[in-house]
Amino acid sequence: QSVLTQPPSVSGAPGQRVTISCTGSSSNIGADYDVHWYQQLPGTAPKLLIYGNNNRPSGVPDRFSGSKSGTSASLAITGLQAEDEADYYCQSYDSSLSVVVFGGGTKVTVL
Amino acid sequence: QVQLVQSGAEVTKPGASVKVSCKASGHTLNPYEITWVRQTPRQGLEWMGRISARNGNTNYAQKLQGRVTMTTDTSTSAVYMELRSLTSDDTAVYYCVIAVADYFDYWGQGTLVTVSS
DSSP states (O other), X not given: OOSBXXXXXXXXXXXXXXXXXXXXXXXXXXXXXXOEEEEEOTTSOOEEEEBTTTBOOTTOOTTEEEEEETTEEEEEEOSOOGGGOEEEEEEEEETTTTEXXXXXXXXXXXX | OOEEEEOOOEEEOTTOOEEEEEEEEXXXXXXXXXXXXXXXXXXXXXXEEEEETTTOOEEEOGXXXXXXXXXXXXXXXXXXXXXXXXXXXXXEEEEXXXXXXXSOOEEOOOEEEEXXX
């Protein structure tokens, strides 16, 4: 059971917009710790996609955006492309557990 | 850009230990803090702990305290993660990662550790 809760899967047609939620609590996201997102393509290591809630590292397309409010955060993918089919993970810090925490991951399927 | 290279896959038995290495290709690890993260289909991504490649200071996940040791070897610019008293629950892909801030910028390619009798 992950500390941060994500939907197991989301899907969308090419060109559509999909969002992935990441729900935490008052000891992690709600305690104002930043949320970061990773993309993991099959058979590869996770790759940093969004850091500090809504910042994209160099090279990440602006189709990817992040937001945070209260005890939750979201990742949005607009103009969905076949190459976006991957697993996506959120990450934050939990002050009660004193540990970095991850979401359980969301599989994005492009229909 | 830092590239992290890890040691190869391991198959080991319950009760045994495993030691995974992590080196920076063409770069020194010295300025960095190296985090170890493992991934299983059931538990997902799990933070294991971190080590300063500069001074060797460590911080381990409470769950793994007493079973995990992270070390650094300045002569080879490598860091190591040793996990002892292995069970099938430790079967996972183990990643070394560099975190410049509180997020994980650079990941190794991963090392599959299989614990099986």
